[in-house]
Amino acid sequence: MKLLHISDLHIGIKLFNRDLKEDQQYIFGEIIKEINEEQPDVIMIAGDIYDKSVPSAEAVQTFNEFLKDIYDASENAHIMIISGNHDSAGRIECFSWLLEKQRVHMVGIPPRKQDEYIKKVTLSDEYGIVNFYLLPFVKPSMVRGLFELDENEPSLSYNESIKRIIEREKIDYSQRNVLISHQFYLPLSENDNIVNQIERAESEIKSVGNVDVVDVRWIKDFDYAALGHIHKPMKAGCDYIRYSGTPMAYSVSEAGQKKGIIIAELGEKGNLNIREKILNPLRKVRVIKGTYEEVIKEKTDDYVSVYLTDTRDLEVIDLNETLSECFKNLLEIRRKTIENIDYEIDIEQYDYKDPLELICRFFPDMDEEDRKLMESVVNEAKGV
Amino acid sequence: MRPLYIEMTAFGSYGKRTKIDFTNISQNLFLISGETGSGKTTIFDAIVFALYGQASSVKNEKKGLLLQSQFVSIQDKPMVRFAFEEKKGDSSQVYTVVRVPKHMRPKKVKKGSNDFIVENGYTELLLPDGSAYTERNVDEKIEEIVGLSREQFMQVAMIAQGEFMEVLRATTDTKKEIFRKLFSTEIYEKITRILESRKKEKEIELAKIKTMCQSEISRVIVPEPSNNFEYHEEFMELHGLLMKENITNLKDYLKVLEKWCDSNDTDRKECKKELDAGKERLKKINDEYAKAQALKAGFESLRTAQDILNQYSEKEEKIKKDRELKSVLERAYEVKAFYDGFAENQALLKKTEDEIRKMMNEIPEAKETEEKLRIENEEKKKNFDREKEKYISIKSKVDEALKTFEKIKEKEKEYGHICDKLERKKTDSDRVDEDIKKERASLEKLNKIIEEYSDARIKMEKCTGDLNYFMEAVRKCDNIHELEQEMMSLNDSLTDLKNRLAMAKKEFEKQDDSYRRLNEIYIEGHLGVLAKEIEEGKPCPLCGSIEHPHIYSGNEESDVSRDDIKKAEIKRNKCNENLRSISDELAKCMAKYELFIRQRKENIESLHEFVEFKGEEYAAAIEARKHELNELHKRYSREVKESDIAKAGLNECEKKIESYTKQFEELRQQTVVLREEVSASLSALKEMKSGSNFESEEEARLQERNAKKQMDDSGGKYEEVHKSYEMAKKKVQDLEVLLKNIQKSYPDMQEKCEQKEKLYMEEMKKQLFNKESEWADYTRNHEKNEIASLSETISDYERIMTEAKAKKKAALEIIMDNEEPDLLKLTEQREEAEEFLNECDSAYMRAYNRYSTNMGVLKTLQGHFSNQEKTVREYGKMISLYRRISGNVSGSNKIDLETFVQRYYLRRILYNANKRFEIMTAGQFRLLLKDIDEAGKGKNEGLDLMVYSLVTGKKREIRTLSGGESFMAALSIALGMADQIKADNSIVQIDMMFIDEGFGSLDEHSRNQAVRILKEMAGGDRLIGIISHVTELKHEIGERLLVTKDESGSSVRWVRE
Structure with a gap:
């Protein structure tokens, strides 16, 4: 089964107050070209569809056109879309029940009550069935209801919430499972300081103190994890856990990054082939x-x-x-x-100034007598 | 300092108690959002108010009454409680401030009145150890703990709405004060002030020198034009200048003054010479004058002496006579003296002779008395001795007897005691006996009672049984009563029914009648109709006959129809039914009634069992019987009770009797014992009494006394006689002695007398008197003191005469050959010379004065001059330094020392601020200080900020920034300042920042940058709170404090997305 993985479209984003609509439309065109070429079975968009929770009318129209193009370009493919932290969960979820009938699965709201579970789409190919778990962006306060917490108890951390959500699914890892999720996964066990080493872009929303970090080991058992949230394409600890990154550079800090899409080909269990394809933007x-x-x-x-x-x-x-x-x-x-240089020199030299010296600096033309006088005055001021 | 929680009650728009906890949030950056006017800024106001007593806005001051909430009644006291922690090294200490603003509260006195009074607020501070800070200056203590004053706090930690421009645009002077505390540059201000005070000191010194010089100069005696001083004009000019203005020309003046002093000196010397000459002349004249005076005096005295002599020569005659008289008197009195002596002695002699004679008579008498008394004396003595012996013997006897009597008394006392005891015991036993008798009597009584009522119980029970049985009867009686009542009511209903029956019958008859009538009419009518139809030969519908002999010719037309008849029939039937029902009822009632009567009768009959009565009088009989039975019952029960009491009493009595009998026995035994004792003591007494001499004590004493008295009496008599005997003896002796003496002295006296006479005679002769009468006359006529006065007069005269003579002689000597001088002329001369001398003298004094003063002035001025030079120089230096330091130099650089120093620190702040400012403005702008050369022109602008545009490379004033740019600049500066404060690790450590609005003026990009910068800062341990209504921020900032307001006030709630 061929999977196409993109994410973080950020439709409607402005770069230094410049409208990027044209560029986005161009890059979506490029993506459509890829779809035509590759003909994937599943197209996964892992979150941050829009840039704002209340996107402008133009942004919505742009997405509308993009989705239409995808739909037209792929005849029998399933399109799986989740919401990210920039999106409004409710809005993404809108009309999902209707879209489902047309092979478009849009999930915005994670399971909230104890009888709800992650949206699962089961497809099959020649090797058997493949389960797709669509987990939209989770904030601990959203999923409180799953964990029997008292009203006054604070919500669990991001890490703990994700761990428990995955665990309670009772996933059968003997089958092939694909996760589409939008969180800040990091391989914490590998490297303690990885939080600070990860390259973040200006266009991302960073939490204060990195409270939204989730350990990647909770999803290690998936066959493939299509992640979104980080704008630079990268792996998160393993080959098959990937951030696809934005399709084009959305901030000056992303200048020079190689942006593109990810094609993952799932064979039978254990067999996975991953390719990256570069996208060229209209304007760099x-x-x-x-x-x-x-x-x-x-x-x-x-x-x-x-x-x-x-x-x-x-x-x-x-x-x-x-x-x-x-x-x-x-x-x-x-x-x-x-x-710039001046300041630095200044600051280093004149750190803790003796009043007498400063006075001498103030009066460059002071003679000996004056100096003696000021000395006595300074001493008196100090209380000596 | 980092806030922990804040609690507001009745504050601003928060009516009820609202607590906001800052410790429970996951991220240090949070957003406060809510509708306009919901109370967001009030939270900041509360924090600032808790710390400093005023709400946050610097321009829009709110304090006291303005802060009281209007959402709750005046009863609730507005209050803010704010807890924050201060990190000191590793430990953190929690302080809590409770502050109540000035508020209104209702008066407690009158109920129902609407009076409010304003009550002052107060502040409490709780220290980390839980104790309260009790000094008066709580505000200062809080400021000390926080480390910033309110203005500084508002710059660094709390950026209020619309007021962030203040730091940017503040003048250098305001900034200077704000930074003074932050950078600890107070020392420079101190230096400035010290320098200023020193400068003032120097000024004062200079002024002092000047006044001293001037006062000295004023003392100078200036030259008059008449002095012909060479440099007169010059001198005067300088002098005038120096007096009026400053003393810059002191040096020149000193020179001229010296010259003037020299001229003074020469003047002085001249004057002295003249003075001396004058003195000489005067001296000469004085001498002459003195001489002349002496001469004149001599002439005078000569004249006076001559006068006197003339006067007194007249008196000479009289004086002579006086002299003679005096001498005679003297002689006479001499004689008299001797005569007096003689006369005296004669008298004395005579007296002595008389005395001797008397005594010769007295002596024999006295001797007789003496003898008599001696005899008596001896007698009395014998008597006395006798009595004494008697007395002694009696006394010993009496003593013995007294002892015995003592013993007897004791014994008698004992006896008395025992008798008493015996008596008491007797009375006790009598009493007990009586008690016993009493008890026995009551015992009998009780027994009697018990006997009497022994069968009362049985009787009572029987009576109770009767009573119960009788209750049956009572009940039956009641039954009967009930029955009767029912019968009465039944009777009523019976009569009622009967009436109804009668009425119904009547009704029925009526109806029946009418029905019959109607029927007849109808039938008649019908018949009429029928009759019409009847034809001969046709059968009659009624009877069927063919023949109709009598055809009915009645009323054909009737207005009665079949319906009517039916109606009437129905009515009649109804009435009939009614009647029947009523009669049924009546029958029933009758039956019931019958039944009741029967029952009643039965009951009455049964009552006969119980009680006799006749006919219907059962009730009374029953009552009587009941009453009877009740009485009996009562009586018997009473008897029973009494017998019970008696039984109880019986037991007690018996017990008492026992105890009494026991007591009685005891007492009897004791009595016996006592009786024995009594008899014993009585016998002892008898013995003692018999063995004494005297009857009783009294007698013994009496005897003793008598004996004593006798003894005393005789003793007294003896004494008397003895005394008088002695006296008589003595008298005789005295007389004898006296006589002897006198006789001895008598011949001497005689001799003396003769002598005296002789002397007298001699004297008389001496004084040239022959007879006594001669000198006696004189003594009689003239007193002795006349002698003295006469001699006085004489001597006076002589004295005066001699004096006058002497004087005359002396005067003549003086005068010698000279003539009388003319004093007047001489006096004139002398005066002239004196005047001249005075003039010279004063001239000299002046010259001397002038010289000495001027010299003195000269010397002191020279001293001052050197002093002044030095001081002027010092002062010049100081003032230039001071001006430069305080920025008061005209023309150029007005930057003062403190500003200069603060610029260094400010540069560092700007460095930190620029790091953020550049990012926020996408690299366009940078903040700078004004150039030091430019900043000093006009006024001190040393701390004013400039904006340097990196794009154009040019600087411009900070006022030219737009609103949003200004906000970013202010934010950067605030963050820079916060960094600086932290880096210095000084006393102040502010770990919080609250920003009230301002984000609305930024575009999306800038806002993102700003939020990013704030998030970086919050990443440490700084708590950052933002008030904003911008929607996008809700999304970007995780924690949110939602403020809502309804009719009961504002409320807050933490929302986590």
């Missing part, structure tokens, strides 16, 4: 460093963050305009100047 996000002279030589339509390395004062009146002409989609201009 880049950082251009250099002096002013060097920089204005380049011209591009890409989304550019300019970092001027000039150390001296630029006698340019219309810096902004010139740069805007060169780069139509200029995001920001940053400069490296001397004063």
